[in-house]
Amino acid sequence: MNLTELLDDLLFDYTLRTVALGTAIVGIVSGVLGSYALLRKQSLLGDAISHAALPGVVLAFMITRSYGSIVLMAGALVSGVLATLLILAVVRSTRIKEDSALGIALSVFFGLGLMLLTVTQRMPGARQASLERFLFGQAATLVVADVIAMGVLAVVAVGLVMLLWKEFKLVSFDTEFASSLGFPARALEVALTTLLVVAIVVGLQAVGVILMSALVVAPGAAARQWTDRFGVMVFLAGAFGGFSGVAGAALSSTGSGLSTGPVIVLVVSLITVVSMLLAPNRGLVWNWVRQLRQRRQFRIETVLVDLLALSQQHESIDYGHTVEAIHAMNRGRRGEARTLRSLQEKGLVTSRPGGRWSMTEAGIVEARRILEATGEIPDPGPLPIGQVRVTPS
């Protein structure tokens, strides 16, 4: 299947269009709310919430005997919020640390959910698969009604984020400052966390509990690398999430037998890895290139300054110095010969017969400039060896 066919299917194939729309919604809303979670160091809260939603899903079914998306999502929302409140309460009022509290909520709620799930197995007429898709997510089973339910929740969540943009941004960056300005900081924090739960609940039936946490963390983490502006970050995170959703749905529809959720997560993980490596400024590759460049610059300056120091011990600047002499002043480093050649290209040094090197007028000017810039005053005349320390330390 080629790209145009895929695009054609995305737009006109009913099933794929539905699924892709659903996963795009999931990606966008979790990317947007995940950015706040990332900023507030609550990335793993998403993991805990998505696991903790299970007993709510099962209980909602047990009470209503309905498999409707809205009903099950409401159940998930209730137990997700409950788990979050319990985590916050335990962290605030006991010596239990946040990581333990997350782990406890995650595993206990989930265990309870599993127990309830086996109880429903014995209920007459229960279709286990309809509940189990919340565990592993089955984007392929999404129908229009599901997508509409997800869409409504997503619009509400993203709409609230835009409406309370300034307030949410403020509490995320500086809670104390927000409350000192008279904003209801605690209420805003609770609202933001509740919206995170909403985002997770929207995604559960598409990608399942484990992989949902990736969709909360990864888009925001990827977006963070490209910008220092929060608005851009949130937008990018939504875009990355949405793109992963569509790409995952499209790739898994190509008949390779891949399930959608894991493919979405692999796509978003790939985006994150690429962002961490290649994003300008923060990316590791750029960082590495910058370091190499700085190191090279440093080598060049060092050799030039060393050569100046050597020259000062001779009457004429035309006196040629050996590479060994320069190397002796730079113990532990190598590559002086190469550095000298690149200095020669710049017209700062000239080569003399017998593999020797000496400075040009321009080289002396440049070396003095370097010494002045590093705060070391260049010596006016010759000095005995041992007292000169001209290399920047």
Add this chain to the structure above:
Amino acid sequence: MSSQLEIVLIAVVVAAACALPGVFLILRRMAMMSDAISHTVLLGIVIVFLLVDDLDNPLLMVGAAAMGLLTVTLVEIVTRTKLVNEDAAIGIVFPGLFALAVVLISVYARDVHLDEHIVFQGDLVFAPFDRLVIGGIDLGPRTLVTMTVILALNVAFIVALYKELKLATFDAGLAAALGFSPVVVHYLLMALVSITAVGAFDAVGSILVIALMIVPPASAYLITDRLAWMMSLSVMIGVIGAVGGYGLSRWLDTTIGGSMVTILGLAFGLALLFAPTRGTVSIVRRRRRQRWVFAQTMLAIHLLHHEGTPEAEIESRVDHLWESLRWEPGVAERVIRHAEQHGVVRRSAGMLSLTSEGRGLAQEALSRS
């Protein structure tokens, strides 16, 4: 041995084996690492399975444990780039590796009994049927044997490196300064967590591994301040969870794993409420008692202040406390009764006077401030 007894025994051994390394995870604030490791071991299993094409090969465990260590290392590498926080690093690394495992399974290992469901529902019910037979001798259920070995390994590790573990956990800087390597201890511990997670994962599923590693030690952490006690209590709570969970699952006819976690959740709730000194109940009681003790001291100081002065006539009257200390009559009455019971004041005809003990109490309180 009946298979039911064997199930209980396996549950108990798994719980004990998980609780021990869990104590250090809690103390080192790495609880969520158990979440990450218990998921990514699936990738290790899948990769080794694709290489050896045999689900019973012991190399599977080696691969899984190695993947656990790789997870820890990757999280550290990502954290060290300073591009994201540590929690985000965990949240990026483990779902990615897990998704890779699921995709590998669905592409290469479709027809094998190996899928992502194992992560949630390892099944203890079937454990007794998979027996380890060597040289014609039935050594018991395979899981029981592996987990007993792992438990022994955990105990041996902790006994052998108790001092180092304790030091590296509570004061890594001091440990390094004294010449112990906290890094080596850290990786040994993570290796142990990985091995334990792999062994237990097979028996009870990964979410239960998290529960067994975190919940008993966290409950014990609320109860005691001593490391040795914390470990013993964790094992005890884990064992209670195992036995109680088995009972609950029989009663409700439901999954053993889920029931064990539910019991553990209850145990944590009980610890939260009733732990001595740190439990909610004892905190509330202590606060209430402190309120009355404080009020009684206030009363004693007030009386001492005016003792022998002309105003003592007025100030020592019970109905004057509203004006001097702003106590409602009801509150004042309760404070006085409390103080009388503790021999701090005497009351006669609406007048209060200090006993010698009360005088001592007030003087002591004043000298402290």
